[in-house]
Amino acid sequence: MxxxxxFLALRTALAWTFIHAGVLKIWDFGHGQPATPDFxxxxxxYKLLPWPDLTVLLAVYLPWVEVFAGVGLFVRRVRLGAxxxxxxxxxxxxxxxxxxxxxxxxxxxxxxxxxxxSTDYPTLLWRDAFILAAALFFLVRDARxxxxxxxxxxxxxxxxxxP
Amino acid sequence: MIARALRQxxxxxxxxxxxxxxxxxxxxxxxxxxxxxxxxxxxxxxREWGDKVQWVDARSRxxxxxxxIKGAILLNEEEWxxxxxxxxxxxxxxxxxxxxxxxxxxxxxxxxARRLREEFKIExxxxxxxxxxxxPEK
Numbered sequence: 205m206x207x208x209x210x211f212l213a214l215r216t217a218l219a220w221t222f223i224h225a226g227v228l229k230i231w232d233f234g235h236g237q238p239a240t241p242d243f244x245x246x247x248x249x250y251k252l253l254p255w256p257d258l259t260v261l262l263a264v265y266l267p268w269v270e271v272f273a274g275v276g277l278f279v280r281r282v283r284l285g286a287x288x289x290x291x292x293x294x295x296x297x298x299x300x301x302x303x304x305x306x307x308x309x310x311x312x313x314x315x316x317x318x319x320x321x322s323t324d325y326p327t328l329l330w331r332d333a334f335i336l337a338a339a340l341f342f343l344v345r346d347a348r349x350x351x352x353x354x355x356x357x358x359x360x361x362x363x364x365x366x367p
Numbered sequence: 368m369i370a371r372a373l374r375q376x377x378x379x380x381x382x383x384x385x386x387x388x389x390x391x392x393x394x395x396x397x398x399x400x401x402x403x404x405x406x407x408x409x410x411x412x413x414r415e416w417g418d419k420v421q422w423v424d425a426r427s428r429x430x431x432x433x434x435x436i437k438g439a440i441l442l443n444e445e446e447w448x449x450x451x452x453x454x455x456x457x458x459x460x461x462x463x464x465x466x467x468x469x470x471x472x473x474x475x476x477x478x479x480a481r482r483l484r485e486e487f488k489i490e491x492x493x494x495x496x497x498x499x500x501x502x503p504e505k
Contacts (some may be wrong), residue, residue: 264390
């Protein structure tokens, strides 16, 4: 029982992190205006995408992927895909941050909308590593639960098999 | 199991696409149509002023050094005392001053423009609407 509560809390925290990050990249509640232009700038500062149009497309699309992945963690039919999406996104974020750190860029993270403080790389990488660990945990857990649920009562050709 | 995870992920990515298209169209269009705030000027207007514009970059030194509008000088609140003195020494009253920062919700440019008006009584000070992203030539 305690384990279930802990897993639910962890799942909620992971989902909330992504929903929160996505929403803040869509709308700037502090100023009552769209946050997309600020997110475009945040992506540009990483200097990873050579095409400006792709930067804008990513700035528009990525926040919604984060929101849907976060919500999807609670939808049984897509939660495995949500865990996979969050895992992949977090790996990309870690790669982008590590790359910016190695190139000596002093930029805003852009992780949760606009922030004026320059990125503290070690802290952010530790945070993302924790998120990645949680996402991988749910990916494996949900995959196992799905596999157990799908295990046929009958053999591959319809024959009853003893456990 | 991998196929199922991938299939579900594709479904999520497809579902996210629809609101993204609507949101992108609304947000980017909405921003262009927003009225000017007090003291703001559009990039098209600044373009008409030509080369006589004195650009002021209100962002941090790090960002300025990473890239700025051609001819801009750095003047931010963090280093106000030293940078403002240098700015006033080079200031030409006949040139309109246009302050910019990152764009979007950036308020640094408004703060710097306000201080130039209040502390140095410079009237011909404007803030570039949309910030540095509104000016393609860097």
